[in-house]
Amino acid sequence: RGKLYIVATPIGNLEDISQRAIRILNEVALIAAEDTRHSQKLLSHYQIGTRLLSLHEHNERQRADQLLSKLGNGMDLALISDAGTPLISDPGYALVNLCREAGIDVIPIPGPCAAITALCAAGLPTDKFSFKGFLPVKEMARREALGALKGDSGTCIFYEAPRRIADTVKMLVEELGPHRQLVLAKELTKTFETFKSGDAEQVLAWLLEDPLHQKGEFVLMVGPDLNVNESLPQQALDLLDSLLEVLP
Numbered sequence: 683r684g685k686l687y688i689v690a691t692p693i694g695n696l697e698d699i700s701q702r703a704i705r706i707l708n709e710v711a712l713i714a715a716e717d718t719r720h721s722q723k724l725l726s727h728y729q730i731g732t733r734l735l736s737l738h739e740h741n742e743r744q745r746a747d748q749l750l751s752k753l754g755n756g757m758d759l760a761l762i763s764d765a766g767t768p769l770i771s772d773p774g775y776a777l778v779n780l781c782r783e784a785g786i787d788v789i790p791i792p793g794p795c796a797a798i799t800a801l802c803a804a805g806l807p808t809d810k811f812s813f814k815g816f817l818p819v820k821e822m823a824r825r826e827a828l829g830a831l832k833g834d835s836g837t838c839i840f841y842e843a844p845r846r847i848a849d850t851v852k853m854l855v856e857e858l859g860p861h862r863q864l865v866l867a868k869e870l871t872k873t874f875e876t877f878k879s880g881d882a883e884q885v886l887a888w889l890l891e892d893p894l895h896q897k898g899e900f901v902l903m904v905g906p907d908l909n910v911n912e913s914l915p916q917q918a919l920d921l922l923d924s925l926l927e928v929l930p
């Protein structure tokens with residue numbers, strides 16, 4: 683049986699790829715990639731001649747079956763995405779799940795991931811964090827997802843599209859108030875890498891002050907709710923609130 687390698691690739695800076703990743707991409711029989719044209723540029727840069735095959739959102743189920751039979755026939759394969767770690771807000775889950783069920787070895791080759799790259803330099807607490815992927819596009823659902831961060835005692839990490847970033851931060855101010863601590867990590871590992879931190883109101887003002895501030899790729903990080911008293915469970919806090927209301 684073959685092995686499936688899950689290979690992380692750069693998120694901007696082409697130097698961010700491991701020697702092991704380059705060796706594996708050279709050695710496998712086939713590389714499944716989200717966008718073969720995009721990934722061909724990466725492979726050419728490292729002079730890797732391995733054949734590419736597309737595996738994206740829309741053909742993943744069907745491709746997964748094909749790839750599984752190749753693995754069953756003893757072929758080693760690699761999966762990459764357009765940037766960063768495959769499966770992290772990227773395709774590959776169906777394939778990895780099928781492989782695990784079929785007893786095929788799945789071997790991760792670690793490397794860049796925008797969420798972790800952003801978090802480790804943001805200056806927000808890192809002892810407890812949750813990665814929430816992309817926010818819903820529909821306004822009501824997005825508002826609800828942001829409102830749910832009330833009372834969250836860890837750092838929350840989101841991916842957000844540039845065309846929605848200002849809107850999302852505005853919604854965040856409305857749902858969580860102007861003073862929740864935020865950090866925007868923009869264009870990570872690229873020439874114009876920028877970290878902008880402040881409270882929600884300040885970060886919104888920065889986004890609106892120059893259209894260029896809204897361009898590029900973003901990771902949005904929301905700091906813990908500092909009003910949460912971790913020593914008491916939420917139920918006890920709710921009870922305290924209602925008692926305070928009735929006290930003279």
Ligand code: SAM
Pocket residue numbers: 693694763765766767768769770771772794795796797840841842843867868869870871872899900901
């Ligand atoms: N699999 C990738 C990873 O490991 O981070 C994420 C893929 S997801 C489709 C793309 C999103 O990741 C972008 O919309 C942006 O939110 C974030 N992202 C990717 N590269 C980035 C970068 N260089 N700087 C900031 N955010 C980035």
